[in-house]
Amino acid sequence: MIRFLLRRIGQFIITFLAASFLLFAVTEFSPGTVASKILGPYAVSSQVDLLTEKLHLGDPLLLRYLRWLGIVAGVVENPLGDPAIGLGLSDPRGNRYVGNFGYSLMLKEPVVDVVGERIGYTALLTLLAILVIIPVSLAAGVAAGVNPGRPIDRVLSMGAVILTSLPEFVVAVALLLVGVVWLGLLPGTSPMTQGGRWPLSLQLVLPVGVLVIASASYVLRIVRASVADTMRKPYVRTALLKGLKRRDIILHHVLRNAMIPPITVILLQINWLLTGVVVVESIFAYPGVGSLLLQAALFGDIYLVQALTLLALLVAVGTQLIGDLCYLALDPKIKLG
Amino acid sequence: MMRTILRRFSRSPSALIGVTLIVAWGLVALLAPLIAPYDPSAIDFAAAADPHPSLAHWLGTDSSGRDVLSRLIWGARTTYIVVPLAVMSAFAAGILLGVPAGYFGGWFDALVSRLSDVILAFPALIIYIILITALGPSLLNIIIAVTLAYAPGVSRIARGITLALREQDYVAAAQARGESSLYIMFAEILPNARGPLIVDLCLRAGYTVILTGTLGFLGLGLPPPTPDWGGMVVESAHLLPIAWHMAVFPCVAIASLVIGCNLLADGLRKEGLK
């Protein structure tokens, strides 16, 4: 078990480094320089050149990547925060600490602070979505799965195929049209500011709703397939033939065994939710890290993009790891090789 | 052959509906120049003042005074160019990597698998956002991004099937005949692996429609004035309370096509299981 964990963590770190270098290289394609992004459009070239020189931005890619790694690891001092450069950038933690992702070029604040302020909102959104997705998709999935081929199964399965087919932005437009334009019951955007007509709870309805609709139907299909599969297992048939109550069989035999695959799927679904989060946050002006990532990528804010992508990677790979562990814990048949 | 296919479809209503939707949109795309009432980028300066649906413009005009119906029809053509090219390219790359990886194993397999792991670790949309913002939105770059994001998944499936098939008797027979590895991989193994790959292809085609729509929606789609369903939505989503028709029709178009792809995949998979 421990060897398995260590090996996975090792893979994890290698994946991380490879991914971060790829990212660093790709963001280099975007035209323009870090210096011109800091100074804005109306700086003349002599001003930009001077800053480029001070920040050593003319160095080769690999060197700059290693320097960036050094800054993140807290070994190298971040030159952007040097008061002598006069950009007014400062970090209360100083310019050298572990986890120093530098400054956001777009917001001119330490990346750690920018992300820290927003991550809670995204966590809230995702958590609420999962809290709705799990009971809804389990209930509907089981209802469909124990009645294979019956009308309830057909309706739910067909409905699920249709809903999984809808892109998040289409779901969002539909919900906006109904909830905001026609009924006027909900706010069209969710900036999560207080003091207006819309309490925070109402501001959360549409973003959570879109995520739930786009994701729950997928989990529903997995649950349904797994339950239907278990229903065909010999021991269930035997129990039925023995005359046990159908309800008891489902509760005691089917559900426990049928839940193993969906649990891993739900964990993997978190990765999938992250994609939805980018779209949903952008549509509803929700102040989370997803909309921030899009803005940062459009701006070419390489330090912020780097930090946010690594964060997404951490969540994605981390949930996979947990998914594997759950699978191991739940299914006694699997032995670690 | 044709008859078996028809019989199979008639047994699966969802596959039938799926195929109908895909073919219908395909016809729209093919016949766009004949059936579109207007040039998709022509501006009706008179209609710009009142963009709502009218006799002249059945689905109204967009915020630049262009006919929504015509843009929808030509948008189908855009979709039918981008999506097949991108998906084919991803499958070509995935199969070219995955089949040899499964067949030979060893260091090549290890390399392909590790690389796939790195890419698959990213949430897909993040790959697109980063690549497209860095490279700029264009047909080629969208194809590159889709290929990069999907090829690892395809290669994983292709590798898995190859791994199972290479122990089959007919593979052993071909090896005994002294056939080249290339022949065995692509003439013996690949045709027998087509079932799951075709189901995966339908699913990924659906995702790619979602994806190109989403990219368009995020402002990273094909450059204007190319009629692009996702782009049509983003240009008008903020006007929903004033002119809902601009955003709703392209949403319906995207949804119906993706539903078609998914229903077809669903039907094929069920048929495969029987």
Add this chain to the structure above:
Amino acid sequence: MTRPRDHDYLPILKRDLADGKVSRRSFLRTATLLGLSAASAYAFADKVTGVPSEAQAQDAKPKGGTLRISTTVYDVKSPAIASTTAHPLIYSQVVEYLTKTGADNVTRPHLLKSWEPSTDLKTWTLHLRDDVKWHSGRPFVADDVVWNLTRLLSDEVGSSVLGLMEGYLLNSVDTGKVDDKGKKIIRHELWDPKAIEKVDDKTVRLNLKAPQLAVPEHLFHYPAVMLYPEEKGVFGPGAIGTGAFTLKELNVSRNAVLEAKPGYWGEGPYLDRIEFIDVGGNEQAIVNALISGQVDGAFQILPDFYPLLKDNAALQYYQVTTADTSVVRMNLKHKPFDDAKVRQAFRLAIDPVKANQITFGQFSTPAEHHHVSPIHPDYAKLPEPQRDVEKAKALLAEAGYKDGVDVELVIQQNPPHHLRNATALTEMWKEAGIRAAIKVVPNPQYWDVWMTAPLGMTVWAHRPLGVMNLALAYRSNAAWNESAFANPEFDKLLDEAEAIPDPKARSARMADIEALMQREGPIVQTYWRNLISFYDKKVVGFAMHPTYMVFCNELAIKS
């Protein structure tokens, strides 16, 4: 103390107003420029023309309350490198400008008591107000002005003020060194050590390299605020200024809180507190925030949303006609734009009225391809440009492009009306054989190519004088000359126009310049936009400003 001598031209100007030879607006603009106080100028104009100025004596404004305004909350640590008009919304309440251009487009002294240009417009004497104190209690003095101006003009600071004033205050110096890419390293220095001269504690003199009419307007350029020198150019919560408010809290992209500072030297403050709220980049979110009463006003509202808000009983509509525009500029370093015939063909293929209608509808006015607006006091009326597709084709053929040309028009993703404008232009160009592909790029990426792209659409903010835009964008080698336009005749006419204080004589010269722009110039320009916003009816004292400025010390809330 002796009264500063009136500029030689003032008596003539007063006579022309009385004779009806100059408009009221031109009079106000020029008289204040030449050092007459705005109050005196308005009083004189009222007396002569018999038109009373807008509600001079208003009811006493109520005191107290918090005002909440929606805007993008940027980082404002370094006002000198502010790059949008939303930046100063926050810091200009704390640190102030030497001058102030009002919503009426007239520039007045602000931290200055008055200014005096020499007859040749090459020496500007700036008199500081006596009653201005920093929040620290120290009086505001000439050394503060010299320190700030010198700092803004240095390469190290990176301020856009440098590009604005380089033409009359700086020299480019070749350091003789080259960078890694072999490019010459150019630095700037004051053209004369006495260019920014302290005369006494309350007087600063600017000695210019070339005549310049728009010095007071340039002193209101949004990064040009007077910072407290002891703070070394860094702004933030608690920073010391001369303004009516202090910054309490700043959360980038969330909100900023300011509190009234008692003892302000000027009008107000009436409010206790201002909060700037960032509801995200989404325009719909701003509208929602207004409707739901989450904010009392907005930095601006996209005209697209006007129908949603116009009938809202709680909201007051504000708008201002401005010289805010976007120009499609052709870069002369690239073919086919090196040929003036091609450039003219690009204009002839366009009907500005139609392009304007698609871009903004009722919220803008058609432009005439020369970047001088009818609201500029130095505007000269020329015949309206007519669309002539055949002539455009003929000109293209003459230039050697008888099969038309293929070009790529680069535009920014935001604001959305850029795409509408580009769509309208490309459609009309098509008929003349100009096949333009539109390339939409994220806004920051546009600023990486705005000086170099062959064909691009660039936003130009409102400036109070026509000559200001022309000097910034089209004079040979000007810092922001994005089209690489270099035309000796244009430069000569512009030099002359900039040295003429008389609006009649200047507008005659401007007619030549405008005609030259229409004939050979590097731009296709089809609209001037109005800026619009909505504020809660309880807010008093607001006026929409052509550069989005909000003077919070003048605002109050009715209960």
